[in-house]
Each structure stands twice: as C-alpha cells, then as structure tokens.
Amino acid sequence: MLHKQITYLLLLLLCSCRPDAPKPDVSDWPAYLGGKDANHYSPLNQVNSRNIHELEQVWEYHSGDADAKGHSQIQCNPLVIDGILYGTSPKLKLLALNAATGKELWRFDPYGGQYDEFGMGVNRGVAYWEDGDDKRILFTASSFLYAIDALTGKPVPSFGTDGKVDLHKGLDRPVDDLFIVSNTPGIVYRDLLILGSRVSESVGPVPGHIRAYNIRTGEVAWIFHTIPHPGEYGYETWPPDAWKHSGGANAWSGMSLDEKRGMVYIPTGSASFDFYGGDRHGQNLFANCILALDASTGQRLWHFQTVHHDLWDRDLPAPPNLVTVNQNGKELEAVAQITKSGHVFLLNRETGNPVFEVEERPVPPSMLEGEQAWPTQPFPVKPPPFSRQSITEADLPQRSREARDYAHLIWSNALKGEAFSPPAEQVSFLFPGFDGGGEWGGAAVDKEGILYVNSSEMPWLVQMEKQQGLAGHSMAERGQQIFQSTCIACHGEDLKGNELYGNIPSLLGLNERMQKPQFTELLRKGKGLMPSFSVLSESEVNALSAFLLKTTETSTEAPEENSWPYPYTFKGYNRFKAPDGYPAIRPPWGQLTAVDLNKGTIKWQIPLGEHPELAKKGLSATGTENYGGPLVTEGGLIFIAATMDEKIRAFDKRTGRQLWEAPLPAAGFATPATYSVDGRQYIVVAAGGGKLGLKSGDAYVAFALKP
Numbered sequence: 001m002l003h004k005q006i007t008y009l010l011l012l013l014l015c016s017c018r019p020d021a022p023k024p025d026v027s028d029w030p031a032y033l034g035g036k037d038a039n040h041y042s043p044l045n046q047v048n049s050r051n052i053h054e055l056e057q058v059w060e061y062h063s064g065d066a067d068a069k070g071h072s073q074i075q076c077n078p079l080v081i082d083g084i085l086y087g088t089s090p091k092l093k094l095l096a097l098n099a100a101t102g103k104e105l106w107r108f109d110p111y112g113g114q115y116d117e118f119g120m121g122v123n124r125g126v127a128y129w130e131d132g133d134d135k136r137i138l139f140t141a142s143s144f145l146y147a148i149d150a151l152t153g154k155p156v157p158s159f160g161t162d163g164k165v166d167l168h169k170g171l172d173r174p175v176d177d178l179f180i181v182s183n184t185p186g187i188v189y190r191d192l193l194i195l196g197s198r199v200s201e202s203v204g205p206v207p208g209h210i211r212a213y214n215i216r217t218g219e220v221a222w223i224f225h226t227i228p229h230p231g232e233y234g235y236e237t238w239p240p241d242a243w244k245h246s247g248g249a250n251a252w253s254g255m256s257l258d259e260k261r262g263m264v265y266i267p268t269g270s271a272s273f274d275f276y277g278g279d280r281h282g283q284n285l286f287a288n289c290i291l292a293l294d295a296s297t298g299q300r301l302w303h304f305q306t307v308h309h310d311l312w313d314r315d316l317p318a319p320p321n322l323v324t325v326n327q328n329g330k331e332l333e334a335v336a337q338i339t340k341s342g343h344v345f346l347l348n349r350e351t352g353n354p355v356f357e358v359e360e361r362p363v364p365p366s367m368l369e370g371e372q373a374w375p376t377q378p379f380p381v382k383p384p385p386f387s388r389q390s391i392t393e394a395d396l397p398q399r400s401r402e403a404r405d406y407a408h409l410i411w412s413n414a415l416k417g418e419a420f421s422p423p424a425e426q427v428s429f430l431f432p433g434f435d436g437g438g439e440w441g442g443a444a445v446d447k448e449g450i451l452y453v454n455s456s457e458m459p460w461l462v463q464m465e466k467q468q469g470l471a472g473h474s475m476a477e478r479g480q481q482i483f484q485s486t487c488i489a490c491h492g493e494d495l496k497g498n499e500l501y502g503n504i505p506s507l508l509g510l511n512e513r514m515q516k517p518q519f520t521e522l523l524r525k526g527k528g529l530m531p532s533f534s535v536l537s538e539s540e541v542n543a544l545s546a547f548l549l550k551t552t553e554t555s556t557e558a559p560e561e562n563s564w565p566y567p568y569t570f571k572g573y574n575r576f577k578a579p580d581g582y583p584a585i586r587p588p589w590g591q592l593t594a595v596d597l598n599k600g601t602i603k604w605q606i607p608l609g610e611h612p613e614l615a616k617k618g619l620s621a622t623g624t625e626n627y628g629g630p631l632v633t634e635g636g637l638i639f640i641a642a643t644m645d646e647k648i649r650a651f652d653k654r655t656g657r658q659l660w661e662a663p664l665p666a667a668g669f670a671t672p673a674t675y676s677v678d679g680r681q682y683i684v685v686a687a688g689g690g691k692l693g694l695k696s697g698d699a700y701v702a703f704a705l706k707p
Contacts, residue, residue: 002377026413027676029080032125032185033442033629034673036257038319040444040631042674047682047705052650052660058682058704059102060665063089066688066698071505073669074688075124075628076185076439080136080675086150088123090688090698091115092141094148100677101361106153110141110164124254124343124440124670125185127193129215132524136215137192140182143167145195145213160218166198170220172229173244175206184254184440187264189295191215194264196251203312203564205247206485211282211290212298221460222298226250226268226286233300234285246280248272249287253440254319257295258349263320264295265349266337269315275570276311276466278370283308290320290345302352306339308374311366311422312462314340318442318629325449326598327355336445336597338438338453341419342387343380346597356382356600366422368464368568369488373422382600386593387437387455389419391429395585399619403578410461410576410584415612423464423570434573441629441642441652441671446653451595452638454608456625458583459576464568475546481694483547495548511549536563561653582611582622590623590643592630594656603653609643628670631683641668641685644692648672648685648703666697668691680704 002373025042034040047055066072067090078087085099089107096105126139128150135150136159144166147159155163167180179200186195192212199206210224226249227242228235238246255266271280271287288307293300307314320337325346333349346355358378366373388395396407412663415421415428436456443453483491487507495507510519520541536544542562545551578584587607594603607623614622626642632653633639641648646667650660666689674683690696 006137023457028082028671028672029675030128031079031187032127032254033319033671034631036187036259037322037399038254038256038442039321039323040442040629041446041633041673042219042631043634044681045633045635046676047201047633047637047674047683049652051635051657051705052637053658054706055660055662055683055703057314057662057701057704059424061097061102061104061700063093063095063107063698065090065093066666066696067690068256068696069505070694070696072688072698073122073611073690074686074698075122075670076686077125077671078313078684078686078700079128080673080684081125081128081150083677084150084314085684085700086137087127087137087686087700088126090690090696092121092123094126094137094139094146096150096153097700099218099675099682099702100680102700108146108148108153108155110144110146121181121327124183127185127188129188129191129193131191138186138188138215140167140185140195145181145182145193145218146326147215147218158217159215165213165218170211170223171207172223173207180206182252184252186213187255187257188215189257189262189264192221194255194266194295196253196255196266198252199247199250199272201248201272201274203273205245207243207246208248208250208252208268210251210266210293210298212295214376224291224293224298224300226291227271227325228285237283237285239279239281242280242358246271248274249284249293253315253317254425254442256319256322258322259401261350262295263301263349264293265320266291266293267316267320267337269320270307270310270313273566274310274313275462275501276368276371276566276568277309278368278372280309281372283374288314290316290335290347290352292335297624304345304347304354306337306343306345306378308377308653309369309372311373312420312430317436317439321443321445321451322349323449323451323597325355334512334597336443336451338443340432340434340438342385342389342432342437343594344383344386344451344453344454344597345380346383346600354380356380357515363420364417364422367424368422369424370567377420383595383597384602386453386595386602386605387432387591388457389431389491391431391459391585397578397582397584397586400580403580403582404695406578407576407584414461425464425466427461427463429459429576430462431459433458433575435511435625435627439627441627441680444630444632444638445597446632447634449597450603450653451597452592452630452632452641452653453454453595454590454592454630454642456586457589457591457623458625461574461576463571465571467564467569467592475543475665476550478543480545480547483544488491501560507548507681511551514549516545516549516551519549536564582614587619588623590626592638592640592651592656594653606651606656608640609645609647612645627691629671631672631674633674639672639674639683640686641670641672643667644694646687646689646694648701661705664697664699664701665699667692667694
C-alpha cells in the first residue's frame with residue numbers, strides 16, 4: 001500500500017510539472033467515458049453499496065430541444081471539470097451547467113437556430129484542453145470541429161476560421177460534396193486533438209483517415225491513412241488504387257490513450273459498401289482493426305484485425321479499455337476491445353499480441369456473384385462470448401402461439417448458417433445484430449480487472465437483392481427502384497424512417513413538406529445524418545422526385561443505368577420481431593455481464609431491464625434492447641440506464657444484484673458520469689430517448705445522497 005501511495009505521489013508531481021498537463025482531480029469526470037483509458041471508472045466512493053438506498057434525484061435540467069416527433073436523442077456522456085458540466089443538447093447545442101445545481105451557465109448553438117428534421121444528428125461527448133487560463137472545449141456538429149472558450153461559450157477566433165474547421169478538408173482526396181461528420185469526441189494528447197469520423201457506408205464513400213489537429217490553430221498536424229496509399233503498410237490488402245475511390249475503415253466510436261507511452265489506440269469500422277465487397281477483394285487493412293499509433297506522429301506501431309473483409313457491418317463499436325490484468329502472478333498492461341459480435345479481444349498493450357489464444361477458423365464462402373469472402377475469421381478462445389451467437393429452433397418464442405408461429409415461419413425459410421455466413425439473396429440471421437452485442441456505450445473496467453458490459457440480444461434479418469435495370473418502367477417506378485438501392489437501408493421499405501438511429505425521419509407525405517428545388521439540393525449536398533447523393537444523375541433525381549414527391553413530370557430520355565455501383569442492394573435494417581412488437585426469440589433480450597479479464601471467464605450475467613406491460617402478465621426480467629454503457633465506482637457499484645423502460649439502476653459489482661433504481665423523464669440512452677462538488681458525490685445521466693420508438697427527451701438528471 002505504501003509503495004502505491006509513493007508511486008501515486010510521484011506521478012502527481014511529474015504531471016504537475018508538465019505545462020501541457022492539468023493536475024488530475026478525482027472529483028472531476030475530465031474526459032469522455034471518465035478518462036483517457038476509456039474505463040468508465042471513478043475512485044469516488046461516497047455513494048456505496050451500504051447507502052445506495054439513500055440516493056435521490058437532486059436536479060433536472062431541460063434544454064427545450066426535444067423533438068415532438070421522437071426523432072431527437074441525447075447520447076452524450078458529459079464532462080465535469082471544476083464544478084462545470086459540459087454536454088450537448090438534442091439539437092447539438094453545447095451546454096455549460098453548474099454541476100451542483102443544474103443551472104445553465106451558457107450555451108453555444110452551432111446552427112444559429114437553423115435546424116430541421118434532416119439535421120438531427122447525435123453527439124456522444126466533448127473534449128477538454130487547457131493551458132493556463134486558456135481553457136477550450138473541442139466538439140463537433142455536422143461536418144465542423146469547433147473550439148469554444150470553456151468559460152464564456154464563445155468560439156476561439158484563432159482556431160481555424162472563426163473558431164471552426166471543416167472536416168472535409170485535409171483528407172488527401174477531394175470529398176467536399178460527400179458525407180462526413182464526427183459523432184464521438186476525439187482525444188487530447190498535449191496540444192493535439194486526435195479525431196475520427198463517421199462517413200457514408202454506401203455510395204459516395206469518404207475514406208476514414210484519422211487526423212490530429214493542432215488545438216491552438218486548427219491545422220492538421222498528421223494523418224493516418226486507414227485505406228493505405230501506395231508504398232504504405234497494408235496497401236496490398238486492397239485492389240490497386242483502392243485508396244482513390246474506396247471509403248469507410250473509419251474510427252467513429254472513439255479512442256483511448258496511454259499518455260505514458262504516447263500511444264493512442266483506435267478502433268475502426270468496416271469498409272464501404274458494408275454488405276458487398278466485390279470491388280474490394282482482400283483483407284482490407286485497416287478496416288475493423290485495433291490500431292496502435294504514435295500519438296505525436298501518427299506512425300503505426302501495431303494493429304490487430306478483428307474481422308477480415310467485413311461483409312456484416314461489424315465495426316468496432318467502442319473505445320478499447322486500457323486495463324491492467326494479472327497473468328501468472330504478474331501484472332500485464334493490456335487493451336480490451338469489445339465487439340458487436342459479443343467477443344472481447346485482450347491484447348498486450350505494447351505489442352498487440354493476444355493475451356489469450358485467438359484462433360483463425362474457417363468460415364463459409366459467399367454465394368453472391370463477384371464476391372470473395374475471406375476464408376477465415378479470428379475467434380478469441382477466452383473469454384467466452386458475452387452475447388449469444390446463434391439461433392436454433394429452441395430459441396424461438398413460446399409466449400404466444402402467434403409469436404411462435406410467425407418466428408417459426410421466418411426461421412424455416414431462412415438460411416441456417418454459422419457465424420460469419422456471408423449475406424445472400426435468401427434471408428439469413430445476424431445474431432448478435434447490427435448494433436450488437438456490444439455497442440457504442442462501451443464497457444467499464446474496475447481496478448481488479450473485471451470488465452462490465454451490456455449487450456442487446458436482438459437478431460436482425462439480412463438479405464441482398466440483385467439490382468434490376470430501369471428500362472420499361474414509369475418515372476415513379478424507376479424512382480422506387482433507385483430508392484431501394486440507395487435509401488431503403490435507412491428510411492425503410494415503408495418509408496417510415498428507421499428506429500436503428502431513431503432520428504431518421506419518415507418520408508411519407510414528403511411532398512407536403514418539401515418542394516422539388518429543396519429536395520434536389522438535399523440530394524446534392526446532404527444534411528445532418530443525410531449523406532450527399534451527388535453521384536445521382538439528373539434523370540435519377542427526377543425519378544426519385546416522381547416517387548417521393550409524387551411529381552407528375554415525365555421524361556422522353558432513354559432510362560440510363562442506375563448509378564448504384566454494385567450488382568446487389570441491401571434490403572434494409574430489419575429486426576427479427578414478432579407481430580406483438582417484441583423480439584421473435586426467447587428472453588433475455590438484453591444483458592449485463594461481468595467478465596474476469598484475469599482468468600478469461602464470465603463472473604456473472606443478468607438480464608438488463610424489462611418491459612412493464614409484459615411483467616404485468618408474468619413475463620418479467622426479460623431484459624430489453626439497450627444503448628449507452630455502464631459506470632463503475634470504487635463504492636462497489638455499477639450504474640447504468642440504457643434500457644427501454646426509462647430507468648437508471650445500480651448493481652452490486654461483485655454479484656450483479658440490483659440495489660437501486662429510479663425513473664427518468666425519457667430513456668437514458670447514454671453513459672452516466674459521476675463527480676464531486678464541495679465534497680458531495682453526484683451521478684448524472686442524459687435522458688434523451690428517441691430510439692426504438694420511444695419518446696424524445698431533453699434532460700440531464702443528477703442524483704446524490706440525501707443531505
């Protein structure tokens with residue numbers, strides 16, 4: 001114990017001597033997910049397993065930005081620094097609140113009040129930097145990165161142009177008309193902000209290169225090409241010149257940083273197009289990788305690829321946790337990466353070598369023309385998956401004859417495959433689904449090396465469709481075919497939007513809300529989550545207009561080929577639900593799991609959440625789909641909201657036993673934070689709802705012990 005105290009004091013002294021590093025303060029929540037290790041952990045223990053029953057709501061802040069149609073969300077894990085909470089609203093306004101009272105101190109609106117349903121993006125957090133009296137919040141909205149004075153809420157004029165930089169710039173390729181945003185905050189290393197991006201996963205692809213920005217000036221300090229250029233490592237894992245036209249392989253889910261080593265650990269997503277790779281034969285580095293880069297220069301130190309030639313949208317969904325585990329009586333610093341497929345890859349932090357064995361197992365080939373699926377995929381032998389991996393007939397629901405018969409019909413006609421069976425023209429299952437398994441909420445890790453992760457247990461249906469020609473069809477019919485190739489994945493076959501994101505609007509009645517000039521501009525430029533479809537020809541825009549706006553125009557032109565560049569289209573994100581609206585499998589539908597990273601074992605696993613209407617009928621503890629991660633504290637507690645029943649809960653981290661719960665004004669699809677002001681510990685969570693068909697909210701809610 002004395003040795004640890006001396007070590008801590010030495011580290012504190014060293015940090016205080018560095019002009020670029022503020023003094024650590026355990027009362028703060030100073031970085032996204034609690035710290036640059038991304039561990040969702042706090043050493044605060046005033047609230048603990050003995051007094052948790054005394055926890056009560058102490059303030060509730062409303063921004064007034066909730067969307068009445070249920071399209072808006074708050075996914076933000078806020079920062080708390082020196083008693084000020086920094087978070088974002090559903091309309092992506094940057095907020096500063098008194099962390100003890102919830103009183104608003106200032107707000108910054110990047111849109112100047114100009115915001116509509118197609119601009120409803122999400123933001124998961126912000127970053128903080130200081131040098132003496134210069135204190136800045138770095139955050140993104142749409143395609144811009146902003147530097148905002150942390151005390152006044154005003155843009156910093158010396159940063160970029162009037163306090164902002166355009167994310168389209170500095171990608172070593174012209175992408176000005178294409179879709180690029182950044183939902184998740186970058187990470188600060190000295191005077192650099194290392195930032196990833198979210199890009200289109202279909203047409204108009206933007207490369208997911210990682211950039212470091214100089215926080216003082218906004219200039220790009222370095223760039224790492226996730227789709228390698230000629231002469232760079234990994235170039236041969238793509239077809240020649242793929243760097244000129246391929247997209248994706250982006251780091252949308254955040255990152256973690258080992259400041260002692262100067263190493264940043266970055267998870268990447270799949271290459272575009274998500275579900276067909278006939279134009280990108282090969283392993284496709286650095287898609288689906290844990291990347292370890294030199295934080296000062298962007299030089300690759302090591303990588304580990306978790307999916308080769310991804311055809312399943314198996315993006316790495318959350319920042320890797322920087323952990324210390326006990327192996328054969330010795331401490332080992334490692335990286336723990338959760339996946340959508342419900343696995344944990346545990347890697348040596350210095351070398352990238354697996355701590356537990358990882359097997360390359362044969363997987364099925366593709367049945368689609370032109371596709372070359374990779375013949376093997378990596379499977380960690382330990383720990384075991386924290387989410388179920390397949391559906392059998394025994395998994396079909398028994399709660400009613402209607403649910404059972406429907407599920408059996410779909411199951412009987414679907415392809416029966418193993419993990420990593422490629423998409424086909426016949427419907428198949430992806431389980432865990434497109435959102436996991438593990439998702440962007442990430443995992444929490446305590447000082448004992450126990451990882452806590454929530455998972456959704458929802459199968460999704462996958463189906464590809466051969467593209468058809470446009471000849472011999474009316475304008476509206478041609479527009480419908482173009483819609484099916486370019487728009488259906490997000491807006492759905494019924495045009496009602498898609499609950500995958502919650503903030504994708506319905507296109508029904510679009511002709512009553514939008515005229516053709518507005519519609520054309522939207523397609524050409526994109527807006528918010530809506531990517532640009534500048535690749536569409538004028539006749540294709542006219543055809544889409546005839547279908548969606550019900551225009552009566554006709555064309556004497558011979559119909560050209562659909563500009564969709566692939567021989568197959570994806571038939572949309574469809575959950576496997578029964579007619580009663582619940583998953584068409586047996587519960588649990590959501591779980592919370594404790595994984596012992598030292599032993600590579602599951603310590604405990606419980607259902608997370610319930611559907612009150614089913615509980616009244618005797619079907620309780622079903623678990624629900626969930627978004628947003630857990631928080632673990634030195635007080636022996638796990639706090640998590642995330643569930644569809646609009647509650648926040650606390651669990652005993654040793655056993656998984658629920659100790660406390662409280663209602664929220666809307667579902668808390670965000671990761672909680674904890675902090676202390678004037679010696680009082682608070683737990684705060686954003687309650688924004690707006691996913692899975694639930695109402696939208698606009699609140700931050702804080703809890704503390706009764707005085």
